[in-house]
Amino acid sequence: MAxxxxxxxxxxxxxxxxxxLLLQIGVRHRVLPAHVDETRLANESIEQCVTRLAxxxxxxVSAQLGDPSxxxxxxxxxxxxDRLMLGKPRDRAxxxxxxxxxxxxxxxxxxxxxxxxxxxxxxxxxxxRVRFRALHTAECEAYWDSGEPADKAGAYAIQGGAAVFxxxxxxxxxxxxxxxxxxxxxxxxxxxxxxxxx
Numbered sequence: 001m002a003x004x005x006x007x008x009x010x011x012x013x014x015x016x017x018x019x020x021l022l023l024q025i026g027v028r029h030r031v032l033p034a035h036v037d038e039t040r041l042a043n044e045s046i047e048q049c050v051t052r053l054a055x056x057x058x059x060x061v062s063a064q065l066g067d068p069s070x071x072x073x074x075x076x077x078x079x080x081x082d083r084l085m086l087g088k089p090r091d092r093a094x095x096x097x098x099x100x101x102x103x104x105x106x107x108x109x110x111x112x113x114x115x116x117x118x119x120x121x122x123x124x125x126x127x128x129r130v131r132f133r134a135l136h137t138a139e140c141e142a143y144w145d146s147g148e149p150a151d152k153a154g155a156y157a158i159q160g161g162a163a164v165f166x167x168x169x170x171x172x173x174x175x176x177x178x179x180x181x182x183x184x185x186x187x188x189x190x191x192x193x194x195x196x197x198x
Contacts (some may be wrong), residue, residue, distance in 0.1 A: 004011050008028060008029055008030060009071050021184075038076075046085050053074075055114040056168050070117075073115050075113045075184075077110065078111075080178065086098050086102075089150065092135065094155075099135055100137075103132055107129070109126075109153075124138075124186060126172045126182070127175075130168070133167045148162070
């Protein structure tokens, strides 16, 4: 949700889920999506990758604003199975392959959040473990046809229809959604960004 106050927090993401999560904890913000190359670098760990991308998104939007006093929040999320980083699916076949890989197994979701404020960058990393029950091809196809997995890391949204796939979750539900609220709130509090606003 956009806010009339030009000095309020800026969310460097087009994700409606991240915006909704900020509103859930009463953080007024504006949305200004970042556009960065999300390709993983050679010899870069997945943890380093998501952290770097969260920071890069915050830096890019802050530079666009041209006012370092405005706090900018960036975030990035990766689904990891067998040390393979699953991004957003390229197409239907890619999404079905991802869901087949996740079927009946446990995977990790890494969500990095970074706050750039007054020239200082701070960041946190959330780790969660999610186990899927065994999935049937027909339900994966029906899930793809719903349109939901097309722009989701790992081709699923835990807060949506894929909730029926989740056998167990250890970690941060909001982190799996894409913005770990515990870590985010820690960063916002340190920068005196107000929460609990109407």
